[in-house]
Amino acid sequence: MKEIKTTEAVGHVLCHDITQIIRGEKKGPVFRKGHVVREEDIPVLLSVGKEHLYVWEKKEGILHENEGAEILRDICKNEFMSESEIKEGKIELTAEIDGVLKIRREGLRAVNGLGEMMIASRFGDTPVKKGDKIAGMRIIPLVIEEEKMKRAKEAAGEEPLFQILPYKQKKAGIVTTGSEVKNGLIKDTFGPVIREKLSHFPVEVLGQVLSGDDKGDITEAILDYIDQGADLVICTGGMSVDPDDCTPGAIMNTGAEIVSYGAPVLPGAMLLVAYYEKDGRRIPIVGLPGCVMYAARTIFDLVLPRLMADDPITRDELAALGEGGLCLNCERCTFPNCGFGKGR
Numbered sequence: 001m002k003e004i005k006t007t008e009a010v011g012h013v014l015c016h017d018i019t020q021i022i023r024g025e026k027k028g029p030v031f032r033k034g035h036v037v038r039e040e041d042i043p044v045l046l047s048v049g050k051e052h053l054y055v056w057e058k059k060e061g062i063l064h065e066n067e068g069a070e071i072l073r074d075i076c077k078n079e080f081m082s083e084s085e086i087k088e089g090k091i092e093l094t095a096e097i098d099g100v101l102k103i104r105r106e107g108l109r110a111v112n113g114l115g116e117m118m119i120a121s122r123f124g125d126t127p128v129k130k131g132d133k134i135a136g137m138r139i140i141p142l143v144i145e146e147e148k149m150k151r152a153k154e155a156a157g158e159e160p161l162f163q164i165l166p167y168k169q170k171k172a173g174i175v176t177t178g179s180e181v182k183n184g185l186i187k188d189t190f191g192p193v194i195r196e197k198l199s200h201f202p203v204e205v206l207g208q209v210l211s212g213d214d215k216g217d218i219t220e221a222i223l224d225y226i227d228q229g230a231d232l233v234i235c236t237g238g239m240s241v242d243p244d245d246c247t248p249g250a251i252m253n254t255g256a257e258i259v260s261y262g263a264p265v266l267p268g269a270m271l272l273v274a275y276y277e278k279d280g281r282r283i284p285i286v287g288l289p290g291c292v293m294y295a296a297r298t299i300f301d302l303v304l305p306r307l308m309a310d311d312p313i314t315r316d317e318l319a320a321l322g323e324g325g326l327c328l329n330c331e332r333c334t335f336p337n338c339g340f341g342k343g344r
Helices: 039-047 065-076 105-112 146-156 190-198 215-227 247-252 299-308 315-320
Strands: 002-005 018-022 026-031 052-055 062-064 081-083 090-095 099-103 117-121 126-128 133-139 143-145 162-166 170-177 203-212 232-236 257-261 272-278 281-288
Touching (some): 026 039, 062 065, 065 117, 065 133, 065 143, 105 117, 133 162, 170 190, 170 215, 190 203, 190 232, 190 299, 203 215, 215 247, 215 272, 247 272, 247 281, 257 315, 281 299
Parallel strands (some): 170 203, 170 232
Antiparallel strands (some): 081 090, 090 133, 099 126, 099 162, 117 133, 257 272, 272 281
């Protein structure tokens, strides 16, 4: 810092807030640190008794907080994101589309671990809507060594830390198991729930087959939808370990690769995720337990956005959901703005 006359401060950067007090009306900063003094600011500064100011003295190898924030922005920003103006040394990123936010967590932790800088974001692997705030970043002190920002770039890696995967236009088939449904003994209540959840995404529902409980019929229905061009097949019911629940075996009999049968999430522990290979495509097949039919939020709400964005789901990722995988069934549901499914 250096002290200069206020009348000579145009173009210099303030190193501290300038407070204005008007009795009974106002007390607060009229200019904040980091503000670049303009000609029209001089009378205001003089009116609050500031005949001298402390300003940033530019030195080789030292960056102002705004310059540091711009480097952090470049480390983070990817396509489908817009940035805010720098305010008080901070930049924020906003989603320009609906999709799934992906974060390179190791890089994010490495940058934040350097000290004197920070990047804060919403949770990764979760849906975002156009206009949602994604992340904010800033340098902690007013100035920072240029060498430290170089280390931040190296710690982050070559690719941006954040990515938004847009939802893809898909065709989906629904296979509903249960002889009681097929024979008309009870009304199907699973189908409407699945259709409602799919309605929030760009999906064409090819149809719904009531396959009953025969394992061969279930397998045939799944493969038939894939032959029709389905990009996603959803099987409902018959997912428990009871002897007459055949859906897991039917999915396995398609020849699909089983990612996981079971997930540490309640409701939704009996989820099955598989991928069927055809013509170079990996087509997800999911087996949904009965809780999806009646619970407000389940494992299906956590995996569906990712399926719609062609974001491959792994066994390790499902295992990581154990922390945060317990829905508290709140009286007033605020999902996705809650802890459900946010553990890592």
